[in-house]
Amino acid sequence: MRSFKCIAGILFLCIFTTSFKANADDSHHYEWIVSLSDRAPLGVNKQVIVINDQFPGPLLNATTNDVVNINIHNNLSDPFLMTWNGVQLRRNSWQDGVEGTNCPIQPGFNWTYSFQIKDQIGSFFYYPSLLLQKSAGGYGAIRVNNRDVIPIPDIDVLIGDWYNADYQDLRTSLDNGKSLPSPDGILINGLGPNQAVLDLEPGVTYRLRISNVGLKASLNFRIYGHILRLVETEGSYIVEQYLDSLDIHVGQSYSVLVTAKNTSGESYYMVASSRFTDTELFGVGIVRYPDSAGDPDGPLPLGPFFRDYQFSLDQARSMRWNLSAGAARPNPQGSYHYGSINVSRTLVLENGVMFDGNKEVFTINGVSFLQPDTPLKLADYFQISDVFKPGVISDRPNPDNPPVFGTSVIYANDQEFFHIVFQNPSEYLQSWHLDGYNFFVVGMDVGTWDESKNATYNMIDAVSRSTVQVVYPFSWTAILVKLDNRGMWNLRSQDAVNSYLGQQLYIRVEGTETDPSKVSARDEAPIPENAILCGRTVYHDYVL
Template sequence: MESPFLPLSCILISSCLLLTTVHAGSGYVYYDWTVSLSIRSPLGVPKQVIVINDMFPGPLLNATTNDVVSVNVRNHLPEPLLITWNGVQMRRNSWQDGVRGTNCPIQPGQNWTYSFQLKDQIGSFFYFPSLLLQKAGGGYGAIRVNNRKGIPIPFPQPAEDIDLLVGDWYNVHHRDLRQMLDQGRHLPRPDGILINGHGRYNLHFQPGNRVDSCYVFSSSPPSTQWLRISNVGIRTSLNFRIQDHALLLVETEGSYTVKKYYSSLDIHVGQSYSVLVRAKNLTHGHSFYIFVSSRFTKYELLGLGVVHYPDSRMPPSGPIPTRPAPFDFGFSINQARSIKWDLDVGAARMNPQGSYHYGAINVSRTLILENGLVVGSNNRIRYTVNGVSFLHPDTPLKLADRFEMFDELKIVVPSFPDAPQTAETMKLQRMGASVVDVKWRDFYHLVFQNPLPNVQTWHLDGYNFFVVGMGEGQWNEKAKSTYNMIDAVSRSTVQVYPRAWTAVLVMLDNRGMWNLRSQNGEKWYLGQELYLRVKGVGAEDPLTIPARDEAPIPGNAILCGRVMNHTNVWVPN
């Protein structure tokens, strides 16, 4: 019997989605991407979608630990463009970070080549356009960082390795969404959920036709599939589950986790997870649904996909797998606490992850970072961190720092507060470019405090941090007694539940100017971010001008703002 859910979203794993330009064993990976607009209808409504090489999602970026990655980006959009690499750790090179505080944009009709070396890192990540709310229009794709030869993955090699990019989606153009925010309005509710660029309205199940049918798995039992799932949306936490299949969690954002089965998995905005799924023995030739549903929203959004085996002859049927209640925060926080670092396996290096005893390192400094919302005299909303709403200067902070022009940027916050401020203090520094000066190899304790009624997610470029604690209410010193100082998971994006806190520890051993931001597109666009300026000391610094730069300014650097007319501009040949 035909399912009442049809027509539905389908995951097409075709050769064009898996093509890469990796040169095996060379240590260098080259890509050439053209970013443009194309009319697509992911939810049945035509829209200008941002595509890369005419693909949505964009091409897979596939590399190996310590590879040098070069990506030539040609901007065929009618507006400036930057690409950022969510979760990828670049070795001492924030010049390639692809966010507004570090790079001048690639202008329409121009191109720029990113070139960076991966740090000691493995895992599942994604890239996306970082400017002008463009992520709401597409332009994102998956990133895999593979183990080096000689360092085995800590599970048998699966039959297939599949990227699933899931996220909320708007039928209106991202320029219209941006205009809403500029006019002081909140973003409306999204129109649906996409899975690999497909909504539930554009493709049908066609049994017996392997070319045109919708499928995920092309291997029969007893094979195992490796699913790398990323939430690439703008604002919505999602719950992922597969009908009649268990999810064995094995990795998240560069960390191998203690293997644990889940019936469903909460994936917050900006997060990535790897799960193993064992193929089912079919008794009646059925297929199975993939369900991706919204969490913590008064409305429900549902994305649908299909697990279709080679011998599947019928559409999915049967009961929908149970999902957690929409506002069951207890389920979600208990699941988050259950995810542990696997101390016995190697990742980017042969030595076990547990050989790094983060719990024995003395903390250099504590930052309590509280997100907030303010409404200005013009009734326009702004989001804040410790009372400061980030305002970009006319010159990227990284360039201004390189050419010692910070004093000329009047809006740079002279001393960003280490903790939430009183109402009176906040009035004195409501808007500004927030920069926290950090000594190289300092060990920081960051507490993300969320007094608002919605889930927040935070991301730190250039680093992973250890998620040592979560709790309700307001953080205090007594909370340290509850911290996991042994096997807390290491990742780059973490959720903070409503009226709650999350604590992380991070070794700041990657020099540069690194972005710490809300992953919620509205909040990031309206000021919820800051930068960590990680500076070396003494003889350990590279010989650059000034000494705090982690690497020389690239020879192809795009210059803009005040640097264009600066008398001391020097770019190496």
């Protein structure tokens, strides 16, 4: 039996007195101090969220099956949570770091995330999930390596849109019903124009791990005079392509191999430019060789026209999973043969809008997500029955039902195989992310989805990933996902504004044992011994 105590003077914050102990040969221990620092990436001073005084934050570098322990000290004046974008926390949604699974780390306190990385390799990133804090930084790169490390030097490239306003002001603007303006610019590795520098040695091949860590804008990445050899995305090796430029949508990560030229004394521009925005924005960095001096002499590398949706759609549909590459893989009931698994349930999820007075909020199938006072995972564990219930959101959009606020939770059974279609009836590109899982992107096209589109699906070598775009406005994307990871998992728009204003839901994956406190640790990780309690859980004498 494990007891807990409440921190004096803070009614809503209770912490278990013992800490999580993981048994593994390879473990990593980090102490991260989250604080604010005055920075001016685009020449305008603002409060930036730094980790150990670094922006972007420290690299989280691990290997398949490693255990990671990260003790986060919150020195902000607001609550804080960190989420691990694309990292599959096997049967351990307790560590997911989103508002539906974790109580926030309150100002002046710390909490240790402890999780094991299972059955995946690849390029990912972490970021703060609360209160639009991502717009102030706090993000960093994650690498998950094979056991047998390939001797190729790695370079992390974090690109994203940037607002000069503080995150508190951006959030207040949204809360008051105002839309965010266009971003003020694009950052590369947290730096403004011509400040991010990649130093290359002649003839060496580098692996660039590129992630779009921004709020809203899709970006196109390219380097003048260099070919991008696309090899991996979000844990999956893909059939290699040689590209002049690569579209990377919000929340997505890719690895490209770049072979340096056999030259010295030269430098070249690299660019991350916005896609599908009102005006085209450019983040500019420099690729530099030994003995080079000053900025490059050549022009910026040309990319696709910034409103060319067809380019992005064609590039996305050209990607295929490399089934012959040796690597850790997700393996749900024979994932190499996912096309032969019977679908348990089809969901058609359509993004939309509704109005709360004069304030525009966003919906999925007519429901704008309403965050309850108690995290869903805690409410589920302690069986507090009135925090959420099934049936709030329908499996398909119904235009006859008026839009509403609600706490959308989709109930699913362990080992079910879901077919999910993201239907985008708006004029803006969407991207979607499912925590805890990779899924197979089997189809995307213009128009409205119906069952006849199943015949067009790629049922052989569709890419397995965790974030997918609905490239065209007025279009759809279909995925297949094996729900073999028990827990409470967040499905959200990767547009931070849309998810903040209601465009998210949770998928509750459970087994035959319906009492979470009796679930075997072999099936799902137990509640952490250092768990923070909040909401309704602090008003009762809960003992584990």
